[in-house]
Amino acid sequence: MNSVLWALADALDIVPTPPDARVAAMLTGWWSRPRLIGCAALRKDSTAPWFVCAPDPTVLCGACAAERHKTERRCMFCHAEVAPTDEVAVIHEMKNATVVVLGRTHQTCQEEK
Ligand SMILES: [Zn+2]
Numbered sequence: 001m002n003s004v005l006w007a008l009a010d011a012l013d014i015v016p017t018p019p020d021a022r023v024a025a026m027l028t029g030w031w032s033r034p035r036l037i038g039c040a041a042l043r044k045d046s047t048a049p050w051f052v053c054a055p056d057p058t059v060l061c062g063a064c065a066a067e068r069h070k071t072e073r074r075c076m077f078c079h080a081e082v083a084p085t086d087e088v089a090v091i092h093e094m095k096n097a098t099v100v101v102l103g104r105t106h107q108t109c110q111e112e113k
C-alpha cells in the first residue's frame with residue numbers, strides 16, 4: 001500500500017482493509033461512465049492520487065476526501081444512513097486503478113459477503 005493511503009488512514013484513524021470484490025465491482029461501474037472530478041487541485045495536477053468517498057463516485061484529492069468522509073454518512077453498499085454506533089469505516093486502495101476508496105458501511109452490510 002502506498003504512503004498516501006497510510007497517511008490518510010492514520011489521519012482518519014482507520015485501519016486499511018484489503019480490496020473487496022464488491023468495492024472493485026462498484027469502481028468498475030463508475031469507471032464505465034465519464035469521470036467526475038470534484039476538486040480543483042486534481043484538475044491542475046493530473047498525477048496526484050485519486051480518492052473517492054463511496055457511494056459518491058466523484059474523484060477528489062486526499063484532503064478533500066478526508067473532509068468529505070466526515071459528512072458522507074451513507075453506507076457504501078446499501079446507501080442508507082449509517083448510525084455512528086453501527087458503523088464500520090472502510091478504506092481500500094484499488095491496485096489497478098490507483099485510487100483510494102473511503103467509505104463507511106453498516107456492520108451487517110460489511111459481513112454480507
Ligand atoms: Zn481537493
Ligand SMILES: [Zn+2]
Binds near residue numbers: 079105109
Ligand atoms: Zn448498509
